[in-house]
Amino acid sequence: MTNTIPTPTYLDEFSPPQRILLGPGPSSVHPRVLQAMTLPLLGHLDPQFFRVMDDVCEMLRQVYRTENFMTVPLSSTGTGAMEAACVNLLEPGDAIIICRNGFFGDRLADIAQRCGAQTIILDFEWGQPVALPALADALERHANVKAVGVVHGETSTGILTPLPEIVNLAHRHNALIVVDAVTSLGGHDLRMDEWDLDVCYSGTQKCLGAPPGLAPISFGPRAMQVINRRATPVQSFYFNLKDLESYWNQTRAYHHTTPISMTYALRESLRMLLEEGIENRIRRHARVAAALRAGLEAMGIGLLAAAGYRLNPLTTALIPEGIEDAVVRQRLLADYNIEIGGGLGQVRGRAWRIGLMGESAKETNVFALLSALEQILPTLGYEVASGASLSAAQRALVDYADGGVLP
Amino acid sequence: MTNTIPTPTYLDEFSPPQRILLGPGPSSVHPRVLQAMTLPLLGHLDPQFFRVMDDVCEMLRQVYRTENFMTVPLSSTGTGAMEAACVNLLEPGDAIIICRNGFFGDRLADIAQRCGAQTIILDFEWGQPVALPALADALERHANVKAVGVVHGETSTGILTPLPEIVNLAHRHNALIVVDAVTSLGGHDLRMDEWDLDVCYSGTQKCLGAPPGLAPISFGPRAMQVINRRATPVQSFYFNLKDLESYWNQTRAYHHTTPISMTYALRESLRMLLEEGIENRIRRHARVAAALRAGLEAMGIGLLAAAGYRLNPLTTALIPEGIEDAVVRQRLLADYNIEIGGGLGQVRGRAWRIGLMGESAKETNVFALLSALEQILPTLGYEVASGASLSAAQRALVDYADGGVLP
Numbered sequence: 001m002t003n004t005i006p007t008p009t010y011l012d013e014f015s016p017p018q019r020i021l022l023g024p025g026p027s028s029v030h031p032r033v034l035q036a037m038t039l040p041l042l043g044h045l046d047p048q049f050f051r052v053m054d055d056v057c058e059m060l061r062q063v064y065r066t067e068n069f070m071t072v073p074l075s076s077t078g079t080g081a082m083e084a085a086c087v088n089l090l091e092p093g094d095a096i097i098i099c100r101n102g103f104f105g106d107r108l109a110d111i112a113q114r115c116g117a118q119t120i121i122l123d124f125e126w127g128q129p130v131a132l133p134a135l136a137d138a139l140e141r142h143a144n145v146k147a148v149g150v151v152h153g154e155t156s157t158g159i160l161t162p163l164p165e166i167v168n169l170a171h172r173h174n175a176l177i178v179v180d181a182v183t184s185l186g187g188h189d190l191r192m193d194e195w196d197l198d199v200c201y202s203g204t205q206k207c208l209g210a211p212p213g214l215a216p217i218s219f220g221p222r223a224m225q226v227i228n229r230r231a232t233p234v235q236s237f238y239f240n241l242k243d244l245e246s247y248w249n250q251t252r253a254y255h256h257t258t259p260i261s262m263t264y265a266l267r268e269s270l271r272m273l274l275e276e277g278i279e280n281r282i283r284r285h286a287r288v289a290a291a292l293r294a295g296l297e298a299m300g301i302g303l304l305a306a307a308g309y310r311l312n313p314l315t316t317a318l319i320p321e322g323i324e325d326a327v328v329r330q331r332l333l334a335d336y337n338i339e340i341g342g343g344l345g346q347v348r349g350r351a352w353r354i355g356l357m358g359e360s361a362k363e364t365n366v367f368a369l370l371s372a373l374e375q376i377l378p379t380l381g382y383e384v385a386s387g388a389s390l391s392a393a394q395r396a397l398v399d400y401a402d403g404g405v406l407p
Numbered sequence: 408m409t410n411t412i413p414t415p416t417y418l419d420e421f422s423p424p425q426r427i428l429l430g431p432g433p434s435s436v437h438p439r440v441l442q443a444m445t446l447p448l449l450g451h452l453d454p455q456f457f458r459v460m461d462d463v464c465e466m467l468r469q470v471y472r473t474e475n476f477m478t479v480p481l482s483s484t485g486t487g488a489m490e491a492a493c494v495n496l497l498e499p500g501d502a503i504i505i506c507r508n509g510f511f512g513d514r515l516a517d518i519a520q521r522c523g524a525q526t527i528i529l530d531f532e533w534g535q536p537v538a539l540p541a542l543a544d545a546l547e548r549h550a551n552v553k554a555v556g557v558v559h560g561e562t563s564t565g566i567l568t569p570l571p572e573i574v575n576l577a578h579r580h581n582a583l584i585v586v587d588a589v590t591s592l593g594g595h596d597l598r599m600d601e602w603d604l605d606v607c608y609s610g611t612q613k614c615l616g617a618p619p620g621l622a623p624i625s626f627g628p629r630a631m632q633v634i635n636r637r638a639t640p641v642q643s644f645y646f647n648l649k650d651l652e653s654y655w656n657q658t659r660a661y662h663h664t665t666p667i668s669m670t671y672a673l674r675e676s677l678r679m680l681l682e683e684g685i686e687n688r689i690r691r692h693a694r695v696a697a698a699l700r701a702g703l704e705a706m707g708i709g710l711l712a713a714a715g716y717r718l719n720p721l722t723t724a725l726i727p728e729g730i731e732d733a734v735v736r737q738r739l740l741a742d743y744n745i746e747i748g749g750g751l752g753q754v755r756g757r758a759w760r761i762g763l764m765g766e767s768a769k770e771t772n773v774f775a776l777l778s779a780l781e782q783i784l785p786t787l788g789y790e791v792a793s794g795a796s797l798s799a800a801q802r803a804l805v806d807y808a809d810g811g812v813l814p
Binding site for chain 1: 424425426430432436438447449453454462465466483485489521619641664665672677678746
């Protein structure tokens with residue numbers, strides 16, 4: 001036995017496997033977007049970089065379908081944007097209603113509480129959308145609710161909550177509406193201005209097709225007014241909107257050093273989105289999701305999310321009885337280079353989260369995953385008729401093209 | 408006159424000029440580091456990515472010269488790390504002394520105040536280091552000071568404040584020491600463990616040689632104990648250290664989606680740093696800074712920072728009387744593709760901030776800048792003897808190599 005010290009791995013060049021990323025995000029990123037990050041760096045106060053900033057804001061406005069001036073990428077991930085929404089709107093003692101139908105609604109409530117807000121939590125079953133009557137009732141019972149927080153696409157349950165009626169209800173009670181669109185922006189219809197949303201945030205690593213690291217957010221006029229009239233300082237300096245506004249849209253005053261290369265990547269991913277067309281991208285997400293669901297159901301695998309409210313970019317599949325969650329995910333990763341996500345919170349171990357987002361939202365990925373599952377599951381004692389899920393997925397694609405399945 | 412609508416620029420491919428980045432950061436980035444961002448994305452819970460995380464933490468520990476377990480890159484810029492340091496250590500009503508000798512000390516005080524801390528600000532002249540007697544006096548006058556905050560390298564003034572005596576003083580009064588090393592880590596001697604620092608944070612875009620977007624931070628055992636014994640929740644969810652600890656160093660529990668591509672870039676930049684050697688990199692920063700200073704002084708341009716306390720990665724040059732700040736910087740950018748920074752806060756318009764950091768810390772960049780200034784300044788009425796600054800810079804390099812100028 002020799003006594004050599006093993007060479008530490010950090011000295012090696014890193015050569016990651018080429019995964020098919022079908023988890024809850026990050027999703028796969030197109031080479032054009034990766035390549036954009038190799039462009040020479042500019043300073044964050046370089047006039048040439050201001051052009052990049054203006055381009056990104058303008059394209060984000062198109063994706064959000066808004067004319068909101070303050071539509072910018074924050075220098076954080078989506079969770080940071082959730083915090084930015086709360087710390088800027090809420091002052092200690094303000095009341096906020098959080099509609100909690102999954103893990104991210106829970107997180108939103110947690111963050112609101114850390115702002116010192118009186119946080120009224122409305123619970124809805126995981127796998128169901130937010131129900132209007134409960135919200136209406138809560139708004140009747142609590143006077144002076146400043147805001148209502150709702151998760152448009154719940155990445156933990158695969159539920160899409162329709163927004164327009166919720167927004168109208170909140171506004172009738174003079175409450176602002178804060179929308180988590182981390183998983184829905186670019187993958188579902190979302191209309192900031194037409195639906196009259198007040199704050200809406202997202203992430204770059206899902207349907208927008210960029211790597212994780214920035215968080216687009218948009219603030220409407222009502223929200224800006226509330227922020228402009230605050231009596232107390234925002235508890236976060238990093239996420240303080242008034243300072244960010246000076247940098248992004250007005251005097252270009254230094255606030256913090258923008259992640260330059262990530263901003264290049266976001267610019268390129270938004271260009272690709274506009275080249276494809278927003279409607280086309282939304283339809284692409286709907287089409288491949290329909291195929292995945294059909295394939296899973298043909299395999300006898302149930303879906304957690306209630307029919308009619310299923311999120312297209314993320315499907316939650318109920319793990320068949322007797323099948324061990326981690327074993328399947330490890331086999332997918334090790335043998336097929338496919339990543340899917342495990343369940344979060346109360347559905348941990350009970351559901352898989354399968355993302356088809358951005359560059360990952362492709363028919364070929366659906367077939368790859370279904371084929372892999374058809375091969376793995378029987379070895380674990382769960383019988384699957386060979387090819388059945390693939391045929392069902394193919395039929396769903398044809399039906400979708402024929403107009404048989406709506407987005 | 409035709410009535411055509413101009414094509415919006417966001418549709419164009421973006422092709423930034425190749426700037427020589429000699430501002431306060433971002434600094435130029437080596438192609439190897441840029442290239443690392445084009446590697447295929449991995450999920451943030453992929454075992455292969457855990458290896459990247461471990462590599463980055465281990466290399467950061469080497470750069471910080473620490474064995475602190477909790478030495479990680481935060482998903483923000485340096486300003487976010489400043490906030491993370493404060494929100495995790497401070498609870499409402501806690502007392503903190505902030506040594507303010509520049510813009511970033513001021514920012515640290517601002518953030519501490521937003522945490523509800525009793526913030527005792529000690530002011531020192533901009534361009535001077537923090538003086539021990541004033542701090543000793545403040546620690547005598549105020550009982551139960553929880554922490555002392557000090558900026559190691561003040562990017563606004565170009566001052567390096569020596570740390571060991573300040574740390575000992577704070578510890579003798581049972582106060583923690585929080586150190587801003589955004590501009591000094593990798594560019595000056597910094598010894599987390601030997602100097603017994605409690606919290607020390609930095610940014611990736613300066614002496615470490617990566618793009619902006621991540622913020623390395625290290626927490627020592629005393630700081631961890633304080634955090635573990637908190638009575639109140641941390642006001643930020645995004646920067647909550649206990650949750651980040653679970654993800655980075657323990658159970659790999661999901662907290663937020665790590666900026667994957669940026670982490671690849673940081674890994675590669677740290678590999679390059681270790682290949683060069685920490686001592687060598689520090690010496691490189693000292694050498695080129697000595698040349699720049701000699702060149703500026705030969706041109707008759709004064710330095711803001713007090714002799715003996717000059718930061719090597721960033722030099723603050725006093726703008727000659729009659730010369731307009733913006734004109735020179737615009738000419739440098741437009742005609743020479745060289746970026747230098749303007750003054751911040753009370754030295755706005757009075758000083759230039761010239762960064763020689765990371766990949767930008769090269770002799771060739773010193774000569775390029777001095778040559779450009781020799782050409783620009785005379786056209787604005789400030790006479791400069793042609794070549795004088797270059798000769799002085801060359802002599803300084805020789806002197807440095809001969810041991811005549813200490814780092």
